[in-house]
Amino acid sequence: MKPEAIQIDIKNLKKSFGPKEILHDISISFDKGEFIAIIGKSGSGKSTLLRLVASLEEITAGELLFDGVPATKSEANVKMMYQDSRLLPWKKVIDNVGLGLTGDWKAKAEEALNKVGLLPLKDEWPSTLSGGQKQRVALARALIHEPSLLMLDEPLSALDALTRIEMQNLIENIWEKNNFTALLVTHDVGEAVRLADRIILIEDGQIAYDEEVNAPRPRKLTNPALIELEEKILNRLMHGEEEPLQVSETNQGNSLKAVLSN
Amino acid sequence: MKLDFRPWVIPVVLVVIWEIIVRLEVISASLFPSPLTIVETGWNLLVNGDLMTHIGVSLWRALTGMLIGGVIGFVLGVLNGLSKKSYIYLDTTIQMIRNIPHLALIPLVIVWIGIGEDAKIFLVALGVLFPIYVNTFHGIRNVDPNLVEMGRMYNLKGWSLFKDVLLPGALPSIFVGLRYALGVMWLTLIIAETIPTNEGLGYLATNAREFMQTDVIILSIIIYALLGKLADLIAQFGENRALKWNASYTK
Numbered sequence: 034m035k036p037e038a039i040q041i042d043i044k045n046l047k048k049s050f051g052p053k054e055i056l057h058d059i060s061i062s063f064d065k066g067e068f069i070a071i072i073g074k075s076g077s078g079k080s081t082l083l084r085l086v087a088s089l090e091e092i093t094a095g096e097l098l099f100d101g102v103p104a105t106k107s108e109a110n111v112k113m114m115y116q117d118s119r120l121l122p123w124k125k126v127i128d129n130v131g132l133g134l135t136g137d138w139k140a141k142a143e144e145a146l147n148k149v150g151l152l153p154l155k156d157e158w159p160s161t162l163s164g165g166q167k168q169r170v171a172l173a174r175a176l177i178h179e180p181s182l183l184m185l186d187e188p189l190s191a192l193d194a195l196t197r198i199e200m201q202n203l204i205e206n207i208w209e210k211n212n213f214t215a216l217l218v219t220h221d222v223g224e225a226v227r228l229a230d231r232i233i234l235i236e237d238g239q240i241a242y243d244e245e246v247n248a249p250r251p252r253k254l255t256n257p258a259l260i261e262l263e264e265k266i267l268n269r270l271m272h273g274e275e276e277p278l279q280v281s282e283t284n285q286g287n288s289l290k291a292v293l294s295n
Numbered sequence: 296m297k298l299d300f301r302p303w304v305i306p307v308v309l310v311v312i313w314e315i316i317v318r319l320e321v322i323s324a325s326l327f328p329s330p331l332t333i334v335e336t337g338w339n340l341l342v343n344g345d346l347m348t349h350i351g352v353s354l355w356r357a358l359t360g361m362l363i364g365g366v367i368g369f370v371l372g373v374l375n376g377l378s379k380k381s382y383i384y385l386d387t388t389i390q391m392i393r394n395i396p397h398l399a400l401i402p403l404v405i406v407w408i409g410i411g412e413d414a415k416i417f418l419v420a421l422g423v424l425f426p427i428y429v430n431t432f433h434g435i436r437n438v439d440p441n442l443v444e445m446g447r448m449y450n451l452k453g454w455s456l457f458k459d460v461l462l463p464g465a466l467p468s469i470f471v472g473l474r475y476a477l478g479v480m481w482l483t484l485i486i487a488e489t490i491p492t493n494e495g496l497g498y499l500a501t502n503a504r505e506f507m508q509t510d511v512i513i514l515s516i517i518i519y520a521l522l523g524k525l526a527d528l529i530a531q532f533g534e535n536r537a538l539k540w541n542a543s544y545t546k
């Protein structure tokens with residue numbers, strides 16, 4: 034059975050921890066196979082949103098639907114990657130990749146490691162790997178399950194600039210070759226612009242901004258339309274809502290459309 | 296592996312000085328037998344088989360007690376580490392018993408259980424139970440919750456979650472408990488073997504006291520020390536094997 038990317042519908046979703054409401058009334062839909070980047074200041078509720086979608090936290094109010102079915106009843110395979118790789122230090126690389134698999138998984142795990150370019154390191158302990166290598170293993174571990182939805186919570190923010198670019202290429206590549214919806218939280222606007230079909234800004238527990246990125250792939254960061262978009266979003270991030278939003282029209286075949294959601 | 300002799304310089308010098316002092320008859324040889332006398336005594340006891348019998352009996356007491364106490368401590372530690380309910384019901388009781396110095400129970404143990412093997416094994420088991428319990432419990436409790444969450448996301452639950460995440464995560468702490476418990480094991484045994492008996496290292500020492508055989512007394516003390524060191528080395532070896540992933544990290 035070939036895994037299918039899922040459509041996600043979030044309707045009037047709220048999340049509180051105790052008396053503190055972190056997410057207020059979020060409604061948004063993500064298309065099948067869409068690559069969404071979520072940006073926002075630290076503490077704005079990005080991780081919380083991801084954890085809700087992954088059913089790691091309980092929804093306080095509202096609905097979360099996967100292909101029209103409540104997430105809790107859905108069989109959809111959801112996997113998450115974190116900033117720390119969360120590899121089990123007591124398992125060799127290959128055993129980490131095969132975690133939770135039964136039967137004859139070794140060949141599959143080797144194939145997954147090969148996809149992320151780490152097959153030669155399969156018998157190493159995780160502690161001997163670099164940060165980038167660890168994230169590759171974590172990616173292989175998620176991929177082997179052929180998820181319909183892959184969430185990435187700042188997976189590259191602890192990596193150096195060069196490794197980050199390599200990993201961005203790898204993630205894009207894998208996303209293009211497989212069929213899954215991707216939700217990426219990042220604080221790097223450039224990364225969002227570089228990877229996502231759509232960029233969402235969460236501010237004070239609400240979706241403040243929702244913008245499509247229509248540049249063709251593979252994208253070059255030198256693409257003026259992307260540079261302009263990045264600048265616009267950075268401006269929006271830094272100066273907040275009072276700054277009048279400029280809807281830019283660029284004429285390089287890439288329509289950049291600002292959709293204010295509220 | 297290259298052996299470093301430097302740590303052994305002082306012990307060797309001390310033993311040599313001791314030998315010289317006794318030879319010069321500065322102190323009484325019957326109260327302070329010379330190292331060579333002790334070696335000779337040990338050799339004789341070894342040849343006639345007595346030494347091995349006594350060591351064997353003591354080892355058996357130590358290990359049986361360790362096994363019983365260790366298993367109980369481990370199971371309780373795992374149980375309370377995993378289940379909040381179990382913790383609420385059991386921990387206070389365990390802590391209360393833990394606060395009684397188990398050696399203070401000797402008179403009661405003699406009255407209740409007698410002076411046989413059971414009493415000695417019971418005391419050892421009681422002594423080792425708590426360090427194993429406490430360290431297993433904390434080991435399980437302190438496993439990184441992020442790893443547990445990750446494990447659940449990858450379909451681990453029940454036994455597989457325990458075997459792949461919780462137990463390995465708790466293992467470093469469990470080994471700390473084990474090594475501490477080994478110390479308690481010998482200490483308990485030394486004292487428990489002063490309960491009248493006619494076998495074991497404690498008997499060897501107690502019996503020798505009756506006849507003022509200081510060489511035998513010192514010999515048994517040295518053997519206790521050697522066995523203690525040996526047990527710790529074995530535990531350390533096991534620890535290094537089991538925590539290889541950890542060792543490569545600290546390297």
Ligand SMILES: Nc1ncnc2c1ncn2[C@@H]1O[C@H](COP(=O)(O)OP(=O)(O)O)[C@@H](O)[C@H]1O
Pocket residue numbers: 050055073074075076077078079080081082
């Ligand atoms: N389990 C929790 N209990 C209480 N408060 C939480 C919990 N998780 C997150 N929060 C709070 O929710 C807010 C949003 O956190 P988070 O979603 O992690 O933000 P972000 O990922 O955008 O930095 C923060 O104020 C944080 O303190």
Ligand SMILES: [Mg+2]
Pocket residue numbers: 079080081186
């Ligand atoms: Mg976060």
